[in-house]
Amino acid sequence: xxxxxxxxxxxxxxxxxxxxxxxxxxxxxxxxxxxxxxxxxxxxxxxxxxxxxxxxxxxxxxxxxxxxxxxxxxxxxxxxxxxxxxxxxxxxxxxxxxxxxxxxxxxxxxxxxxxxxxxxxxxxxxxxxxxxxxxxxxxxxxxxxxxxxxxxxxxxxxxxxxxxxxxxxxxxxxxxxxxxxxxxxxxxxxxxxxxxxxxxxxxxxxxxxxxxxxxxxxxxxxxxxxxxxxxxxxxxxxxxxxxxxxxxxxxxxxxxxxxxxxxxxxxxxxxxxxxxxxxxxxxxxxxxxxxxxxxxxxxxxxxxxxxxxxxxxxxxxxxxxxxxxxxxxxxxxxxxxxxxxxxxxxxxxxxxxxxxxxxxxxxxxxxxxxxxxxxxxxxxxxxxxxxxxxxxxxxxxxxxxxxxxxxxxxxxxxxxxxxxxx
Numbered sequence: 001x002x003x004x005x006x007x008x009x010x011x012x013x014x015x016x017x018x019x020x021x022x023x024x025x026x027x028x029x030x031x032x033x034x035x036x037x038x039x040x041x042x043x044x045x046x047x048x049x050x051x052x053x054x055x056x057x058x059x060x061x062x063x064x065x066x067x068x069x070x071x072x073x074x075x076x077x078x079x080x081x082x083x084x085x086x087x088x089x090x091x092x093x094x095x096x097x098x099x100x101x102x103x104x105x106x107x108x109x110x111x112x113x114x115x116x117x118x119x120x121x122x123x124x125x126x127x128x129x130x131x132x133x134x135x136x137x138x139x140x141x142x143x144x145x146x147x148x149x150x151x152x153x154x155x156x157x158x159x160x161x162x163x164x165x166x167x168x169x170x171x172x173x174x175x176x177x178x179x180x181x182x183x184x185x186x187x188x189x190x191x192x193x194x195x196x197x198x199x200x201x202x203x204x205x206x207x208x209x210x211x212x213x214x215x216x217x218x219x220x221x222x223x224x225x226x227x228x229x230x231x232x233x234x235x236x237x238x239x240x241x242x243x244x245x246x247x248x249x250x251x252x253x254x255x256x257x258x259x260x261x262x263x264x265x266x267x268x269x270x271x272x273x274x275x276x277x278x279x280x281x282x283x284x285x286x287x288x289x290x291x292x293x294x295x296x297x298x299x300x301x302x303x304x305x306x307x308x309x310x311x312x313x314x315x316x317x318x319x320x321x322x323x324x325x326x327x328x329x330x331x332x333x334x335x336x337x338x339x340x341x342x343x344x345x346x347x348x349x350x351x352x353x354x355x356x357x358x359x360x361x362x363x364x365x366x367x368x369x370x371x372x373x374x375x376x377x378x379x380x381x382x383x384x385x386x387x388x389x390x391x392x393x394x395x396x397x398x399x400x401x402x403x404x405x406x407x408x409x410x411x412x413x414x415x416x417x418x419x420x421x422x
Contacts, residue, residue, distance in 0.1 A: 011360030045124035046091050048091040051406040052310050055128035056268060056345070056370050057222040057252070060181040062139075064212030064349040064366070065189040066272070067197060068175025068401055069204040076147045080420055082203045086131070086179075086196055087414040094192060096124035099195035116198065125185035130272045131415045132403030135159055136175040149419060154253075154261035156269065156373050157404050163395055164386035169247065172274055172399030174206045180368070182268075182347075186213070208399065210274065211351025214367045221349060227303060228365055229277055229350050230394075232299035233295050236283055236309055237336070241344040250377060251344045263418035266407030268370045271378050274399035276352075277364040282394045303331065306399035328390040334381055342377050347372040362407040364395075374402055 046054045048112055051278065056223035071079060089099045100114025107113050141146055159174060190211075191226040197206055203344040216228045217235035221242050239246045247256075255265035282290070287298060295313065304325045305314035310398055313331055315338075318326045325332055336343050352363040371377035386392060406416045 039230055041205050043126060044353075045095055046128055047071050047127065048087075048094045048346060048409065050358075051151055052252075052266065052408045053130045053405060054094070054408075055130035055182055055348070056227070056405070057219055057247065058126075058128050058217040059153060059180070059223055059241070060347055061126050061128070062184045062215055063182065063186040063189045063214065064215075065181045065186075065193040065209065065211070066366070066368070067179050067193050067201060067209040068134070068207045068412070069179070069200065070195070071146075071176045071178045071203065072205050072209045073203050074144075074146045078203055080414070081148060082200055084414040085419075087198055087201050089196060089414075090129040090131075090192070093119075093123045093192050093195070094124065094127050094129060096122075096127075096417075099199070107308055116191065116194055118194075119188055121184060125183040125188040126139060126301055127181065127188050127192060128185040129196075129205075131414065132178040132180075132271075132405040133157075133177050133419070134174060134178065134401065136174065147420075152260055152263060152419060153265055154258050154404055156375050157261075157402065158257070160271070160374070160400050160402050161379065163382050163397065165392050166400075167396050167398055168302060169398050174210045174401050175403075177204065178270065178272075178401065178403045186211070186216055200216050210272075210351060210366050210399075211353075214350040216348040216350055216365055217346040217368075219345065221329040229279060229352075229363055230282055230290070230294075232290075232296065232298055233309065234365075235346050236296075237343070239343050246343060247345070250372055251345050257373065261404075262414075264404055264406060268372065268405045269374050269378075270403045270405050271371065272399070272401045272403075273367040273382075273397055275365040275367055276362065276396040276398050278341065278360070278394045278396065279363055280360050292326050292329065295325045295331035304329075308351060325391065328388050330385075330389055330391045333385055333408075335390040339346060339381055339384060340376075344377055344381070370405070 004339040046058055048054065057314045073079060094098055098115035104112050104113045104117035104120055135153065135157050137147070139150045162168065179193060179196055182187040183189040188224070191208070215226050217238050218225050219238065219241055221240050225233045225236055239250060251268050253264045253267050254278040255262055260263070291298055291304065301309040303311060303313035313325055313335065315323060315325055315332055332338065349366050351366050352361060354362050356362045369378060406419065409415050
């Protein structure tokens, strides 16, 4: 049996078309409820090549493996060769194939296989692989422009500032390159990252990684709103793949945004925040208190001012002791109405990483957001949340990073090629 025959067998499950097209951890309100009847059946696989990278507006999958890497070489040609190899491997794996051209079992017995094998016989599981570049790829911590691209670093691509309630672990923050693998099968997502890291050995080294389960965002109107580990519906106000105008305004970088970073036009910025929830403390709060902190009902997800989940909150409605939606409720603090109309596309996941040193769950939300400019679309929102959001008492931010995500990869190109070709 050859590697190509194995791809074809698994490929019977694939071939679907590509998907169209907060600072706050638990956002506000959306225009309309999801209507599954309007959406196509979920694709079995998504093509790697396209105008945009998959894994941004693609309907959010159930599982995540995210990794941030440091580049350990100073050789530009070596880095470009790796980006080419990653592109080829990602294209194969997203259609259900092996990471390498030979595969896990068809190579010579006296050499390591070019695929680790744990995804053999598994379908593509809607795998998407998304790449991003951190500030250190352009100029490292010592001020060195290792790859001759320092003058092409976007002005907005700076390390994120520290915010209130940050207890950041440097070992869980930043990175030169990130890879986001999302799939409906955790083994498929882990397989993708494992093999890309293996291919990068000698050129890159893992800085940190995060597994996630149970998407905490909806990225298509065909999906229902999921719940976070506090038990509340999460991401009601998220930008949807079907909102082309909102994506152009709030997510995709425009060529006019930064003259020296034309290579990023059509791409986006990716923010990660590892948010530990003090779950045991939260669980002792009354249902009424929890709903006051969020500003929504726990069951239906409707705003406390009334209606259904997708009813816009009425912040002026009076209650018995002030506004019925408290002034420090999360939905009020991060609502676009009070933040210059800013919206972001969230794509986060729950995580549980065992127990901490006092016996509580090391658990929370691995926040991922795509946005047009962190200076206008993330940092002000996070500062507003840090200043006055009632939820801050139950959140600790233990890691963060910012990456520039290039646009999609055309046939015969490699990811980020426009950055290195000029």
